[in-house]
Every structure is written in C-alpha cells, then in structure tokens.
Amino acid sequence: MRPLSELAASEARGLRGLLFDLDDTLLSHGVLTRLAYDALWSLADTGLRLVAVTGRPSGWGEVIARQWPIDGAVTENGAIAIARERGGSGVTLSQRCTEAERHVRRMRLAEIVREVARVVPEARLADDVDARRADVTWDIGERVKMPEDRIAAILRVVAAAGARSFVSSVHLHATFDPDDKASGTLRYLASAFGEDAGAATAAAYAFVGDSGNDAACFGAFRITFGVANVRKHMARIPVTPKYVANAEMGEGFAEVAQAIVRGRAGA
Ligand SMILES: [Mg+2]
Numbered sequence: 001m002r003p004l005s006e007l008a009a010s011e012a013r014g015l016r017g018l019l020f021d022l023d024d025t026l027l028s029h030g031v032l033t034r035l036a037y038d039a040l041w042s043l044a045d046t047g048l049r050l051v052a053v054t055g056r057p058s059g060w061g062e063v064i065a066r067q068w069p070i071d072g073a074v075t076e077n078g079a080i081a082i083a084r085e086r087g088g089s090g091v092t093l094s095q096r097c098t099e100a101e102r103h104v105r106r107m108r109l110a111e112i113v114r115e116v117a118r119v120v121p122e123a124r125l126a127d128d129v130d131a132r133r134a135d136v137t138w139d140i141g142e143r144v145k146m147p148e149d150r151i152a153a154i155l156r157v158v159a160a161a162g163a164r165s166f167v168s169s170v171h172l173h174a175t176f177d178p179d180d181k182a183s184g185t186l187r188y189l190a191s192a193f194g195e196d197a198g199a200a201t202a203a204a205y206a207f208v209g210d211s212g213n214d215a216a217c218f219g220a221f222r223i224t225f226g227v228a229n230v231r232k233h234m235a236r237i238p239v240t241p242k243y244v245a246n247a248e249m250g251e252g253f254a255e256v257a258q259a260i261v262r263g264r265a266g267a
Contacts, residue, residue: 001226001244004259011223012263014203016195017049017071019185019217020253021209022056024169025227028249030142036250039257044069046264051188053181055168055213058082058093059131065091072192077166077213078184079134079177083192094191095134096177102133105176109136112161112174120153126171135175142170166213167236169229173213181213182220208256210249212236227252 020026026036043050052064052073061073061082072083072091080095097105113136116123124144126137138154140146146154151172158165158174166173166180179187189195195204206223207214211233218224219239226241229248234240243259245252 001230001240002242004225004243004245004255007243007259007263009263009266011203011206012260013266015048015206015223015260015264016193016204017051017189017206018043018260019051019053019074019205019207019221021181021207021211021214021217022052022054023171023210024229024249025208025210025214026052026250026253028251031250033250035254039250039254041069042261043257046261048260049193051185053078053185053207053209053217055137055166055171055173055181057128057131058133060128062091062093072188074181074185074188076132076134076177077173077175078179078181078187078216079175081184081188081191083188094188096179096187105134108161108176109163109174112136112158112163115161116154116157119157120150122150123154134177135173137174138172140167140170140172146172167211168213169211169233180216182216185217186220206260208253209241215239225256227256 050070054075055077058075058080061075065073065082065084074081083092124139126139140151154172155165163174163176186197189200201221207217207221208225210227210230215237218241224241226244227249228245245255247255
C-alpha cells in the first residue's frame with residue numbers, strides 16, 4: 001500500500017465519483033465527526049458524485065440519501081441501492097428480486113437465526129436488524145466483542161444453510177442475495193448514471209474502505225484507499241488498497257478527501 005502523497009493529480013482529476021464505506025471508514029466508532037462530514041462536503045463541492053457503500057440497513061440508506069450531500073447509498077452489502085431522486089428530495093429503492101422472492105428469502109433467514117441461536121446461544125442480533133430487508137446481521141464488534149471461534153461457528157451455520165456471509169469490523173451478515181459491495185455498486189452506477197463497469201472500475205470511481213466486507217470493492221476498483229485501520233483486517237482482504245491513509249476512520253477519510261481535492265485543484 002502506498003502513501004496518499006503518491007496519488008497522482010491525473011488520477012484525482014479523472015474521477016467522476018467517490019464510493020465510500022461507512023463504519024470505521026467515514027464514521028469513527030459509529031459517529032460522524034465534524035471533520036469527516038466537512039470532508040464529505042469538500043468532495044461534493046469539487047463536483048464528485050458521492051455514494052455510500054455499506055453493510056448497514058437499507059432503512060438507514062433511505063435516511064442518509066435524503067439528508068447528506070450524496071447521490072445515493074448502496075446498502076446491505078450491495079443488495080439494495082437507494083438513489084436520491086434528481087431535482088427532488090425523495091429517494092428510489094432498487095433491488096434485484098421481487099417482493100415475493102424477498103419474502104421467501106426472509107423466511108429462510110429466520111430459520112438461520114433460529115439455528116444460530118441453538119448453536120451459538122450467546123450470539124446477539126445487531127440493533128439495526130429492523131431496518132434491514134435483504135440480510136440478517138449479528139453483532140460481533142459493536143456492542144459486544146465476539147471471539148473469532150464463535151464468529152467461525154456462526155459462519156458455519158450460515159454456510160450450511162446455503163446462504164452467503166460478509167464480515168465487517170462490527171457485523172456478521174447472512175443473505176440469500178447474490179450481490180457484494182462491488183456488484184451492487186456497479187449495478188447502481190449503471191442504472192443511476194449509465195456508467196459502464198469497465199470505465200467505472202478503471203479510473204472514473206475510487207473506493208475508500210476498511211475491512212472484510214470491502215474486499216470485493218478493493219478487488220474490483222483500480223483506485224482504492226484504505227483508512228489506517230485497514231491494517232487490522234488484512235486477513236479478510238485478498239487485494240489490498242492501492243493507497244493508505246496515516247490516520248484511522250473518519251480522520252483517515254478526511255486525509256483521503258484532502259488528497260483528492262488537492263489533486264483535482266492541481267495544487
Ligand atoms: Mg467498515
């Protein structure tokens with residue numbers, strides 16, 4: 001991973017948008033700091049499309065896509081995209097499956113929840129599950145600290161049920177949806193802006209993240225940034241970010257933003 005000082009001005013100028021993770025990337029221990037929010041506005045002011053790409057619920061995406069200076073949010077690890085309506089204050093939600101299919105998948109996820117409760121009785125669902133549509137999520141690092149062997153036990157139950165899983169710094173997600181953060185983001189960029197996946201990943205969009213559920217985006221996009229705490233999650237990230245910030249979480253995000261804004265200004 002290279003220092004942010006090596007970001008080429010041509011890379012910064014070639015960007016049409018920045019994609020960014022929320023937890024432990026933009027947010028610091030769940031909090032949107034003044035510094036990080038200001039960085040978001042600086043990026044918006046430089047004309048970049050901004051898209052949050054998160055494992056957080058689609059219900060949260062509906063809120064931030066209305067309130068923040070962003071174009072949309074790809075939520076639940078790529079399953080559900082929320083786009084801010086052009087020229088309006090409303091949002092549009094898109095997903096790959098029908099509501100009938102969603103209902104069936106949710107019934108199957110409920111079975112997994114029951115099985116996890118049997119095999120790992122101490123497992124606790126995340127406190128944001130009621131705002132989710134496509135996945136079920138356990139808390140592994142937000143309000144509790146789940147040991148690695150217990151995380152592995154939950155992952156075995158999820159895999160045995162034929163579901164897919166994602167692990168972030170705070171959550172373990174199970175889903176029957178086929179997307180990851182990269183495929184869900186590319187689907188959103190194509191539908192919202194007519195972006196071609198090849199151009200988007202080669203140079204037009206960059207990604208900032210920190211942990212295992214960001215691995216797909218670190219692999220798919222050529223210009224990628226890690227905040228400093230990405231170093232703690234290398235075991236779950238096969239392709240490392242191209243650049244890394246000195247600071248962790250929101251402070252690191254602000255560093256990334258500053259490097260991009262400077263590069264675009266040619267300063
Ligand atoms: Mg994260």
